[in-house]
Amino acid sequence: MTKQRENPVELEGFRVLITGAGAGIGHAGALLFARAGAKVAVMDVSADRVEETVEAIRKEGGHALPIVGDLAQQGVSERIVEEAASGLDGLDILWCNAGIVGPLEIEGLDEAEYDGTVAINLTSPIMSCATALPYLRRSPAGSIVITSSVAGLVGATRPVYSATKFAVVGFVKSLAQRVAADAIRVNAICPGPVLTPLMNDMIEKGTNSMTAAEYRAYLVASVPLGRMAAPEEIAQAAFWLASPRSSFVTGIALPVDGGHTAR
Amino acid sequence: MKLRGKKVLITGAGSGIGEAGVHLFAQEGARIVATGRDAGKIEALAAAMKSKNIAIDTIVADLTDEEASRDVVNRAAALMGGLHILWCNAGTMGPGEIEHLDHSHYGPTMAANLTSVMLSCGEAIDHMRSAGGGSIVVTSSTSGLVGAMGSPIYSASKFGVIGWVKSLAQRLATDGIRVNAVCPGPTATPQMLSVMEKGSGKLSGADYSRILLSGIPLGRLGDPLELAQAALWLASDDSSYVTGVAMPVDGGYTCR
Numbered sequence: 001m002t003k004q005r006e007n008p009v010e011l012e013g014f015r016v017l018i019t020g021a022g023a024g025i026g027h028a029g030a031l032l033f034a035r036a037g038a039k040v041a042v043m044d045v046s047a048d049r050v051e052e053t054v055e056a057i058r059k060e061g062g063h064a065l066p067i068v069g070d071l072a073q074q075g076v077s078e079r080i081v082e083e084a085a086s087g088l089d090g091l092d093i094l095w096c097n098a099g100i101v102g103p104l105e106i107e108g109l110d111e112a113e114y115d116g117t118v119a120i121n122l123t124s125p126i127m128s129c130a131t132a133l134p135y136l137r138r139s140p141a142g143s144i145v146i147t148s149s150v151a152g153l154v155g156a157t158r159p160v161y162s163a164t165k166f167a168v169v170g171f172v173k174s175l176a177q178r179v180a181a182d183a184i185r186v187n188a189i190c191p192g193p194v195l196t197p198l199m200n201d202m203i204e205k206g207t208n209s210m211t212a213a214e215y216r217a218y219l220v221a222s223v224p225l226g227r228m229a230a231p232e233e234i235a236q237a238a239f240w241l242a243s244p245r246s247s248f249v250t251g252i253a254l255p256v257d258g259g260h261t262a263r
Numbered sequence: 264m265k266l267r268g269k270k271v272l273i274t275g276a277g278s279g280i281g282e283a284g285v286h287l288f289a290q291e292g293a294r295i296v297a298t299g300r301d302a303g304k305i306e307a308l309a310a311a312m313k314s315k316n317i318a319i320d321t322i323v324a325d326l327t328d329e330e331a332s333r334d335v336v337n338r339a340a341a342l343m344g345g346l347h348i349l350w351c352n353a354g355t356m357g358p359g360e361i362e363h364l365d366h367s368h369y370g371p372t373m374a375a376n377l378t379s380v381m382l383s384c385g386e387a388i389d390h391m392r393s394a395g396g397g398s399i400v401v402t403s404s405t406s407g408l409v410g411a412m413g414s415p416i417y418s419a420s421k422f423g424v425i426g427w428v429k430s431l432a433q434r435l436a437t438d439g440i441r442v443n444a445v446c447p448g449p450t451a452t453p454q455m456l457s458v459m460e461k462g463s464g465k466l467s468g469a470d471y472s473r474i475l476l477s478g479i480p481l482g483r484l485g486d487p488l489e490l491a492q493a494a495l496w497l498a499s500d501d502s503s504y505v506t507g508v509a510m511p512v513d514g515g516y517t518c519r
Contacts, residue, residue: 173518180515192504213391224436225506233504233517240496248448248489251518252511259436262429262507 011243012037014141015088017081019071019128020098022049023145024196029095029235034062036239042082043067044098071098072119077127081135091135095240096125097147101202102106102160107192114160121164126171129186133179141244142184147234149193150257157207165190168254176251185250192257193219193228224259265499267292269300270346270394272339274326274383275353277304279452280402283487284350284494289317291495298322299353326353327374329382336386346390348498351380352402354386356454359464369416376420381427384442388435396439400497401428402490403444404512412474421446425509432507433512441506443497448513449475450485480515 016033020026022044034040034057042053047068055065065087071078085091102117103109125146136142149156152165169188176186193199203219206212220228237256240246255261271288275281278297285297285308299305302323312319320342324331340346355375360368380401392399402412407421425444432442449455459475462468476482493512496502511517 057389112320166335176515176518177480180483183481185481225504226437229504236503237505238500240501245492245496246510246512247492248481249493249510250512251515254505254510255508256502256504258504259432259507262432 010036012018014038014088014092015041015084016042016093016095016242017041017067017084017088017091017132018095018097019043019080019124020147022046022053024198024236025027025191025194025238026095026097027053028231029097029238030064031056032235032239033093033242034038034064035060038093039063039065039088041065041067041088043069043080043084045070071124072116077124078131078159081128081131082138085132090138091132091137092141093143093145094128094132094136095145095147095242096128097236097238098124099198101147101198102158102164102205104205106159107127109160117160118164120170121161122167122171125168129175132221133182133184133185136184137182141247142182143242144175144184144186145238145241146186147191147238148172148253150189150190150255151243151254152188153190153255153261172253173251180250187240187246187249187251188253189234189237189241190253190255190257190261192223192255192260194231194234196231199228209263220250222260223257224263227258229256229258264292265495265501266348269293269498270293270334270340270343271348271350271481271498272296272298272346272387273350273352273495274335276308277301278470279454279495280447280450280487280490280494281350281352284352284491285312287488287491287495288498289315289319291499293348294343296342297324298319298324298326298335298339300325313476326383327371328378329378330439331410332379332382333386336383338447340390345394346387347394347397347502348400349383349391349397350402350494350498351383352494353379354402354507356458356463357411357414357420359413361415369391369419372416372420377423377427378425380451384427384431388438388440391440392438397441398498399431399495400441400494401442401444402494403428403509405446405448405511405516407444408446408509408511408517412471413458413466428509431506434483434507441497441502443505443507444509445493445497446509446511446513446517447490447491448463448485448511448516449479450487450490455484478516478519480518483514
């Protein structure tokens with residue numbers, strides 16, 4: 001028994017893997033894709049959050065496949081793609097959305113924290129893409145989306161975060177050229193400040209010169225639209241770039257930032 | 264129905280991307296005023312829509328005329344009882360001349376691609392404020408992001424309009440009016456196909472075409488409908504947190 005959906009045939013039958021889908025942007029995206037008729041592999045490090053998202057999708061009559069894993073660990077980024085392709089019988093869309101904020105300072109940098117940030121934000125998308133390509137080649141509309149950040153276009157407060165997010169944009173623009181002949185598109189979304197647990201975590205930690213409240217106000221003031229984004233607004237951009245409606249779009253880093261990078 | 268209940272003005276609607284846009288936007292539920300300077304093409308468009316049982320209003324106007332660029336917006340708003348979305352799509356190719364220039368070289372291109380856009384936007388703002396917000400989309404070009412192959416004057420106009428978009432986006436953000444540019448790469452429009460045949464600047468048609476296609480990772484021209492899809496997304500509420508962007512829709516042309 002399926003609930004009436006806004007776009008019943010928009011992505012009917014499309015096989016989609018979303019990482020970091022347990023909360024925030026990924027969770028909003030998983031619901032959006034499922035409502036559009038896609039079969040969604042919901043991947044996250046938290047088994048509880050994966051289960052919640054999968055249940056939310058199934059409750060609406062959608063199709064969801066749970067996948068749990070820690071993308072910082074060796075081999076996991078590849079394993080989850082194989083699991084998704086196996087469980088969904090192929091793959092059309094890969095959305096590498098998982099990410100962490102990383103350290104604030106570079107002096108006294110903890111090597112493990114640095115390695116973990118690079119592992120999740122950069123190495124993981126690369127390895128997942130590499131594993132996904134053979135499946136995406138077999139799709140009539142193969143599409144990769146990677147969640148970068150405005151911090152991948154301009155300098156953010158956290159230098160290691162910016163480094164990984166700039167790197168992901170470089171990867172997208174290069175990979176887009178390499179796989180264009182296979183009709184696989186590769187794009188990045190660059191969210192500005194979004195109302196998610198990750199963002200909240202970063203704000204609560206503050207910076208060395210600002211309290212959490214000051215940091216929150218600073219972030220809002222940096223956005224011409226005068227507010228932070230709802231996760232759904234970011235998910236909509238990933239949805240559009242993943243879908244065949246953006247069939248001539250590849251190699252772009254799309255700001256979804258309320259005008260932050262327009263100034 | 265991404266544009267249900269929305270009142271839309273599309274310029275440069277007589278052919279190519281604008282024409283594809285009228286068909287697509289109407290399909291998505293928009294109420295449309297379509298304008299272009301070629302009366303024959305505009306009439307043909309209206310007839311084509313009528314045969315689909317879709318009523319659109321049309322205005323024949325040459326937007327290189329400053330009064331016309333302002334007027335067309337106010338007339339559209341009057342016809343529809345308001346305006347939510349303005350898509351400044353009209354534009355012209357640029358000449359290849361770069362030496363001993365006079366107004367005849369740069370004037371028409373600047374008038375069509377830049378001045379007209381500013382004037383039309385300037386009239387739309389009040390109408391959109393009254394509507395509680397809106398969305399402005401401007402068709403720039405990949406030649407507004409990187410140097411055009413044949414025409415520096417064209418690039419100047421298309422870079423210029425992106426500057427306008429990014430600055431205007433900041434000014435109108437708190438009015439709930441978003442402003443974005445779509446940057447088509449090489450697209451199969453009558454204009455582009457003509458340039459590929461005749462050449463541009465010092466390049467022959469054959470050379471121009473070869474160089475052009477070799478620079479597009481997806482290996483083909485864009486279809487006008489693909490460009491219209493991008494304008495649709497930027498016009499619609501689905502892009503509610505997107506403003507001040509210049510989005511390449513170019514098969515990867517600018518990612519290298």
